[in-house]
Amino acid sequence: MIIYDVENFPNPLRVRIALAEKNALDTVTFKPVDLMNAEHRSDAFLAKNPFAGVPVLELDDGTFIAECPAITEYIDHHFAGPALETDQHKEWGQKQHTRALKGLEYFDSVLAKTTYVAGDAFTVADITLWCGLVFGGFCNVTIPASLIHLQSWHDRVAIRPSITV
Ligand SMILES: N[C@@H](CCC(=O)N[C@@H](CS)C(=O)NCC(=O)O)C(=O)O
Known part of the structure; x- marks a missing residue:
């Protein structure tokens, strides 16, 4: 070095x-x-x-x-x-992890009623959520198995050509 x-x-x-x-x-x-x-x-x-x-x-x-x-x-x-x-405090990281999971629960409740985040069409809101989840992956924030609506949205979005590039 x-x-x-x-x-x-x-x-x-x-x-x-x-x-x-x-x-x-x-x-x-x-x-x-x-x-x-x-x-x-x-x-x-x-x-x-x-x-x-x-x-x-x-x-x-x-x-x-x-x-x-x-x-x-x-x-x-x-x-x-x-x-x-x-900012390496473990407690702070755990607190942020809990907040992130609350956010995922919120989106699960939204996606229980709609196909995409803002309604029937894929929009910037979906792009933003997708990118947030990609970043979450780096921080060990993954979709809990119980959030089935968010997971099926994720599966739908994952196969879009714009996502797979
Ligand atoms: N943002 C840079 C600042 C580096 C910096 O300004 N270094 C000074 C020396 S303390 C330098 O190289 N100055 C040369 C110049 O500005 O021409 C860092 O965080 O490393």
């Missing part, structure tokens, strides 16, 4: 502190970037980060990650140690 940065510049410092909190400073190679001589605007550096800024993280497979929030998130998940992101 390589970090391209300038020691003690504010944004690079954010990443270094995150690494230090994880006790992982020694696992990373730091490569200084000569900002004063505009190295960050060279073609070679722009290929790493088109936004022309430091820090940039390079993974062992050659992937580049720019922007401190993305880099620190990567560090937080990659290294053991104290969690650095407060």
Whole structure:
């Protein structure tokens, strides 16, 4: 893992502190970037980060990650140690999961009466619900077996050509 940065510049410092909190400073190679001589605007550096800024993280497979929030998130998940992101609270996640399930129950009650969310025709409301469910899949929110109306809507929508592209 390589970090391209300038020691003690504010944004690079954010990443270094995150690494230090994880006790992982020694696992990373730091490569200084000569900002004063505009190295960050060279073609070679722009290929790493088109936004022309430091820090940039390079993974062992050659992937580049720019922007401190993305880099620190990567560090937080990659290294053991104290969690650095407060939104990882399990209780908060469970609360949001419960809210999401309530939302699914609501749509099930709507779809008990209509073929599609806003009536007989497929509309943007269905697109929005579909996309919400796709995102829900990433967060382990799936349709409970008891919500049969939502499930049959899902099966109907899933075979539309616009969805299967
Ligand atoms: N939004 C970027 C900001 C990066 C940034 O502005 N870094 C400064 C150094 S602290 C930089 O590279 N400045 C060079 C320039 O703006 O030309 C991040 O979160 O990493």
